[in-house]
Amino acid sequence: MGQAASVKSALWISLLHGCLFLIADSGTEGPLDETTVDISSRKFRAEFLQEWHNTPDAPYFDPNTPRNITGLVGHPVKLLCRVKNLQNRTVSWVRHRDIHLLTVGRYTYTSDQRFEAQHRPRSEEWALRIRSPQRRDSGQYECQISTTPPIGHAVFLNIVEPETTISSGAELFIQAGSTINLTCTVRHTPEPPISITWTHRDQIINFDSARGGISLVTEKGLKSTSRLLVQKAKGADAGVYTCAPNNAPPALIRVHVLSGEHPAAMQQGCAKSSLDFIVSIMCTSLAVFLVFFTDHLHFGT
Ligand SMILES: *[C@@H]1O[C@H](CO)[C@@H](O)[C@H](O)[C@H]1NC(C)=O
Ligand SMILES: *[C@@H]1O[C@H](CO)[C@@H](O)[C@H](O)[C@H]1NC(C)=O
Ligand SMILES: *[C@@H]1O[C@H](CO)[C@@H](O)[C@H](O)[C@H]1NC(C)=O
Numbered sequence: 001m002g003q004a005a006s007v008k009s010a011l012w013i014s015l016l017h018g019c020l021f022l023i024a025d026s027g028t029e030g031p032l033d034e035t036t037v038d039i040s041s042r043k044f045r046a047e048f049l050q051e052w053h054n055t056p057d058a059p060y061f062d063p064n065t066p067r068n069i070t071g072l073v074g075h076p077v078k079l080l081c082r083v084k085n086l087q088n089r090t091v092s093w094v095r096h097r098d099i100h101l102l103t104v105g106r107y108t109y110t111s112d113q114r115f116e117a118q119h120r121p122r123s124e125e126w127a128l129r130i131r132s133p134q135r136r137d138s139g140q141y142e143c144q145i146s147t148t149p150p151i152g153h154a155v156f157l158n159i160v161e162p163e164t165t166i167s168s169g170a171e172l173f174i175q176a177g178s179t180i181n182l183t184c185t186v187r188h189t190p191e192p193p194i195s196i197t198w199t200h201r202d203q204i205i206n207f208d209s210a211r212g213g214i215s216l217v218t219e220k221g222l223k224s225t226s227r228l229l230v231q232k233a234k235g236a237d238a239g240v241y242t243c244a245p246n247n248a249p250p251a252l253i254r255v256h257v258l259s260g261e262h263p264a265a266m267q268q269g270c271a272k273s274s275l276d277f278i279v280s281i282m283c284t285s286l287a288v289f290l291v292f293f294t295d296h297l298h299f300g301t
Helices: 002-025 037-054 264-272 275-300
Strands: 068-072 077-079 091-095 100-104 115-118 127-130 139-145 151-160 163-166 171-175 180-187 196-200 214-219 224-230 239-245 251-258
Touching (some): 100 115, 163 251, 180 196, 180 239
Parallel strands (some): 068 151
Antiparallel strands (some): 115 127, 180 224
16 A cells, blocks of 8 residues: 555656756757866866976967857857967867867868858968858867967857847736836847837837827947836736737737726636647646556556
8 A cells, every 4th residue: 555655656757857847958958068168168277287288388378268159140249269379280170079170270161151260461370261150150269389289368259139028928917007117128139129119919009099008218339228118907918918029039928907896807817828838738637647547557466
C-alpha cells in the first residue's frame, strides 16, 4: 500500500515537473551557444600575459578597445581591434562559433560576402565589418595576433532587432471604474520612432472623442515609451489594444474589465488565451489518467 502511494506521488511530482518545464520552455528563445567563451578568453589572456612578460617589444591590444558591440539586424556593424607594436605580425579575425577564419591582415578569407576586413595603411585599427548582420551572427569573435603562441582579444557581438513590448503582458484584468494604464516600450530601432499609434478594437484611439479621460505620454530616445491612460474603465473599454511604432513590429494586449459581480469574464479571458493553457490542461489530464492507471494495477495484483 505504502509503496503504491509513493509510486503515485513520485508520478505526480515528475508529471508536474514535466508540465512546468513545458510551460516554462514554450515561447522562450534558445540561448546562444557560448559555453566555450569563458575558458578560451581566459586562456588567451594567460598567453597574452606570458608574451608580455617575456618580450618587452611584444605586440599588445589597446585595452580601451570595446569588447561588447551591439548592432542592428541589417545595419552594417564593425568590430574593432586596436593593436600596438604590431611590427611584422598579422592580425586576423576568427569567429568562435565554428573557429572560422574570417580575415587575415587586409584580406577577407570567408566566402560569406557580408564580411570584410578593413584596415588603413599604418593605422593601428584592424576592423571586421559585417555588411548586413543577422541575429545568428551574434556571438564571440576574436582578433588574433600571429605571435607564437598567438594572442587574442575577444569581442562579443550582439545583433538585435526592433522590439515592441507592453509591460502588463498579454492580458490585463482590471476592475470597472479604475484606470487602464498601458506602457508600450520600443527598443533597438535605428532611430526613435516617428510615431507610436495606439488602437482599440482595430480603431485608432481618438483622444478627443466623446469618451474623454484618455491621455497619452510619449518619451522618445534610445528606448522610447508611450503610456496610454484610460480613466474610469467601462465594459466598452475592454478588448484588444495595440501599440504600433512606425519602425518596429506592433505589440498587443487584451484588456478585461471586471464588473465585480461577474468574475466569469476572467475565466473567459483565460480560456481564450494561449497554448500554455491547453498544454497545462493536457498535462493534468495525463497525470490524472496515469494515477488512475497505477491504482488499477495495484488492485489487479
Ligand atoms: C553586452 O551588452 C549588452 C547590452 O549592451 C548586454 O545585454 C550584454 O549582457 C553584454 N554582454 C556581455 C558579454 O558583456
Ligand atoms: C618578423 O621579424 C623578426 C625580426 O625582427 C623575424 O625574426 C621574424 O621571422 C619575422 N616574422 C615574420 C612573420 O616575418
Ligand atoms: C502607470 O503605471 C506605471 C508603472 O507601470 C506607473 O509608474 C505610473 O505611475 C502609472 N500611472 C498612473 C496614472 O497610474
